[in-house]
Amino acid sequence: MTMIYFDSVSGRWFHQTDQASFVWGQENKEISYSANNSSTCGFRVKNTAYNKIGPLIGVLTSPSVLNRMNDQPHQNILSLHQIVQKHGGLLVLFSLNNVTNSFIEGLIYNSGLSQWEPAILPFPDIIYNRYPNRKKEQTLLFQQRLTQLKKQQIPIINERFFSKWDVHQLFSEHPFLRRHVPYTTLFQGFDDLKSMLEDYHYVYIKPIHSSKGRGIASLTRTKDGAITYQNHYRTKSFPTLLELAKDTLTGYEGHLILQEGIESQTYNGNRFDIRLLAHKSHDQYIVSGIGIRQSLAQPLTTHVINGGQILSIDQVQKHVDIPMLQQIAQASGEALSKGYNLIGEFSLDIVPSLHNHYYVLEANAKPMIFDEEAIQESGSRNLYNLFCELTGFSP
Numbered sequence: 001m002t003m004i005y006f007d008s009v010s011g012r013w014f015h016q017t018d019q020a021s022f023v024w025g026q027e028n029k030e031i032s033y034s035a036n037n038s039s040t041c042g043f044r045v046k047n048t049a050y051n052k053i054g055p056l057i058g059v060l061t062s063p064s065v066l067n068r069m070n071d072q073p074h075q076n077i078l079s080l081h082q083i084v085q086k087h088g089g090l091l092v093l094f095s096l097n098n099v100t101n102s103f104i105e106g107l108i109y110n111s112g113l114s115q116w117e118p119a120i121l122p123f124p125d126i127i128y129n130r131y132p133n134r135k136k137e138q139t140l141l142f143q144q145r146l147t148q149l150k151k152q153q154i155p156i157i158n159e160r161f162f163s164k165w166d167v168h169q170l171f172s173e174h175p176f177l178r179r180h181v182p183y184t185t186l187f188q189g190f191d192d193l194k195s196m197l198e199d200y201h202y203v204y205i206k207p208i209h210s211s212k213g214r215g216i217a218s219l220t221r222t223k224d225g226a227i228t229y230q231n232h233y234r235t236k237s238f239p240t241l242l243e244l245a246k247d248t249l250t251g252y253e254g255h256l257i258l259q260e261g262i263e264s265q266t267y268n269g270n271r272f273d274i275r276l277l278a279h280k281s282h283d284q285y286i287v288s289g290i291g292i293r294q295s296l297a298q299p300l301t302t303h304v305i306n307g308g309q310i311l312s313i314d315q316v317q318k319h320v321d322i323p324m325l326q327q328i329a330q331a332s333g334e335a336l337s338k339g340y341n342l343i344g345e346f347s348l349d350i351v352p353s354l355h356n357h358y359y360v361l362e363a364n365a366k367p368m369i370f371d372e373e374a375i376q377e378s379g380s381r382n383l384y385n386l387f388c389e390l391t392g393f394s395p
Contacts, residue, residue, distance in 0.1 A: 001044050001045070001046060001047075001088050002015060002017060002022065002044075002045055002046070002047045002053055003015065003016065003017075003042050003043070003044060003045075004022075004024075004031060004042065004043050004045055004053065004090070005034075005037065005039030005041070005042045005043075006039055006040065006041055006042075006043070006108065006119055007038050007039050007040060008040045008041075008110075008117055008119070009038070009040075010038075011119065011120055012032070012034075013031055013032070013119075013121070014031065014032045014033060014034040014039075015031055015032075015033055015034075015053075016033070016034065016035065016037060017033070018033075018035075020033070020051070021033075021051055022047065022051050022052070022053045023051065023052050023053070024045075024052065024053045024054055024056055024122060025054070025056050025121065025122025025123050025124060025125065026056075026122070026123040026124060026125055026152050026153070026154050027102075027122055027123055027152070028052060029122045031053070040110060040112070040113075040117075041108070041110045041111065041112055041113075043085065043090050043108075044085055044086075044088050044089075045088050045089055045090055046087075046088035046089065046388075046393045046394065048392065048393065052392075054089060054090065054125050054391060054393060055089045055090075055124075055125045055126060055387050055388060055391040055393050056089070056090050056092065056121065056122070056124045056125045056126075057084060057089055057090065057091050057092070057124055057125065057126055057128060057387050058092055058093075058094055058104065058106070058123075058124030058126070058127045058128070058154075059077060059080075059091060059092065059093045059094070059127075059128050059130055060094065060095070060096070060127055060128065060129045060130060060131050060156075061093055061094070061095060061130050061131055061132065062095055062131055062132055062133055062136070063095045063097050065093075065095075065132060066093060066094075066095055066106070066107055069093065069107055069116045070115045070116055074369075075369060075376075076369045076376060076380075077091075077093065077130070078109070079376055079377065079380050080380045080383065080384070081109045082380075083377070083380040083381055083383075083384050084384055084387075085111070087384060087395070088393075089384070089387065089388075089393075090108070090121075091108070091109065092104070092106040092107065092108055092119070092121055092124065093106050093107040093108075093116065094106030094107070096142065096145035096146065096149075099145065099148065099149065102122075102123075103120050103121060103122055103123070104120070104121055104122075104123060104124070105118065105119070105120050105121075106118070106119065106121065107119070108121075123149070123152050123154060124154065125154070125387075125391040126154065126155045126156075126157065126387050126390055126391050127149060127154055127155070127156045127157065128157050128158075128344075128383070128387070129156060129157060129158045129159060129160070129366075130366060132366070134161045134209055134210075134211070135209075137160055137161060138160075138209075146159070155342060155390045155391075156341075156342060157342055157343075157344035157345065157386070157390075158340070158342070158343060158344060158345060158346075158365045158366065159340065159341055159342070160340070160365065161209065161211070161365050161366065162336070162340065162346075162363055162364065162365045163208050163209060164206055164207075164208045164209075164210075164257050164362070165184075165186055165208045165257055166339055167336070167339075167362075167363045168181060168184045168257065169339075170335040170336060170338060170339045171332070171335050171360060171363075172184075173335070174331055174334065174335040176327065176331040177328070177331045177332065177335055177360070180328060180357075180358050180359055180360050181359065181360055182259050182260040182261075182262055182359050182361065183199075183200070183259070183260040184257050184258065184259045184260065185257065185258050186254065186256075186257055186258075187205070187249070187252065187253060187254070187255075187256040187257060187258050188253050188254060189253055190241075190242065190245050192258060193219075193241060193245055193249070193258065194241060196258045196260075197219060197221050197227070197241060199260075200260045200261060201220065201221055201261075202218065202219070202220050202260075202261030202263075203218065203219045203220075203258055203259065203260065203261055204216060204217070204218055204219075204258070204259040204260075204261055205217045205218070205219065205249075205256055205257075205258060205259075206256065206257050206259060207255060207256055208255055208256065208257060209255075211364060211366070212368065213232070215231075216231065216232070217229060217230060217231040217248070218230050218231075218261065219244070222237075225239075225240075226238065226239055226240075227240070227241050227244045229244055229248060259361070262351050262353050262359050262361075263353060263354050264351045264352060264353060264354070265316070265319050265351075265352045265353070265354065265356070267294060267311060267315060267316055270294050270295055270296055271294070271295055271351075272292055272293060272294040272295070272311060272316060273292075273293055273349055273350060273351045273352075273361070274290060274291075274292060274320065274325070274348075274349075274350040274351070274352070274358075275290070275291040275292070275293055275347060275348070275349060275350075275370070276289075276290050276325055276328070276329060276347060276348045276350060277289045277290075277291075277345075277347050277367055277370060277375060277378075277379050278329040278332070278333060278345070278346055278347070278348070279344060279345050279379065279382035279383055279385075279386060280333060280343065280344045280345070280386055281382065281385065281386065281389070282389065284330060284333075285329050285330045285332070285333030285334070286326075286329070286382065287322075287325060287326050287329050288375065288378045288379040288382045289370060289372065289374065289375025289376075289378050289379060290313060290320065290322075290325065290375070291310065291370055291371070291372055291375055292310065292311040292312065292313060292315070292316055292320075293308045293309070293310060293311070294308055294309050294310075294311050295308050296308060296309055310371055310372070319352045319356060321356075321358075324358060325350070325358070328348065328350065328358060328360065329348070332346065332348060332360065332363060333346070336363065340365070343365075344383065344386050344390075345365075345367065345379070345383060345386075346363055346364060346365055346367065347363070347364045347367035347368070348360055348362065348363055348364075349361045349362035349363075349364075367379075
């Protein structure tokens with residue numbers, strides 16, 4: 001392990017290992033030696049047999065997140081920084097607005113001051129994409145700037161958000177996973193809606209490009225033929241399916257999926273689902289943690305931000321089959337990698353049916369923070385191990 005230092009006044013990085021020479025970053029730039037310790041903070045980094053230090057890990061985010069980091073700290077990023085520092089490495093937060101032809105400008109964490117502060121660094125050894133805005137990530141300008149970094153041969157973990165329709169197609173083509181996805185179709189017009197409600201009495205409507213339960217609604221056909229529509233804000237009954245389509249779905253053709261509603265297991269009368277966090281490890285995908293979420297205020301989602309609550313695995317133990325969930329995680333990683341290049345991390349929303357068969361409802365490229373501290377810590381450690389694996393440093 002080696003120490004490197006940063007002087008925030010001069011903006012200079014240096015080491016104090018006498019008669020040693022080190023390089024760092026993707027371009028192997030030399031870091032200078034100085035006997036005078038005028039630094040404001042020091043960092044523990046690993047070094048290889050070739051005197052390369054690191055890994056230098058770039059966390060890609062948005063300018064607005066950077067501007068708020070000291071006022072609204074992101075616990076998952078701080079947790080990751082702590083794991084990286086404990087085992088050796090340097091984490092820098094940056095946006096694509098602050099990338100030049102030869103360096104990046106971002107934020108590093110000053111543990112002495114307990115705050116993030118600006119610094120200029122070489123191109124990182126690896127990039128972990130946590131950019132929070134799906135629409136901006138899809139813009140031409142964003143993709144052009146990302147391409148600039150790709151030309152530097154920097155591995156990028158999870159280049160973009162998942163599309164629900166793309167994920168469904170990838171999972172449906174996988175020989176193991178196809179048995180674990182609900183019937184799903186792309187909404188392209190009234191006939192798709194009519195067909196789904198003829199085959200299933202309960203149907204979910206989901207935007208292709210959304211997360212955290214946003215935009216989800218459900219349709220239920222009652223015995224008298226009426227259709228009940230429910231989202232997070234309202235419940236409304238329509239006498240005919242055509243009236244419902246005109247009122248709520250006009251203009252959304254090609255932007256929604258229709259998904260079979262699965263009758264799921266319940267705990268104390270309310271349904272629950274399984275949140276699985278997975279990470280890549282060499283050629284495998286391992287389960288970093290399993291959380292249980294239960295719906296209370298509304299039946300659409302189990303997200304805590306939408307009124308759900310956390311259950312312990314012990315409360316629903318008979319419905320948690322760890323070996324099967326590991327198989328699902330492995331298969332999901334394989335399928336996602338075929339459509340999205342380097343997938344290092346993802347989470348799955350899985351529901352156990354009344355017959356205890358698992359169905360994967362969602363896959364998320366940028367998992368939300370897990371409230372269970374042990375899961376978050378395990379995920380950060382496995383992510384760090386992946387950084388080391390992909391950059392040639394020992395974990």
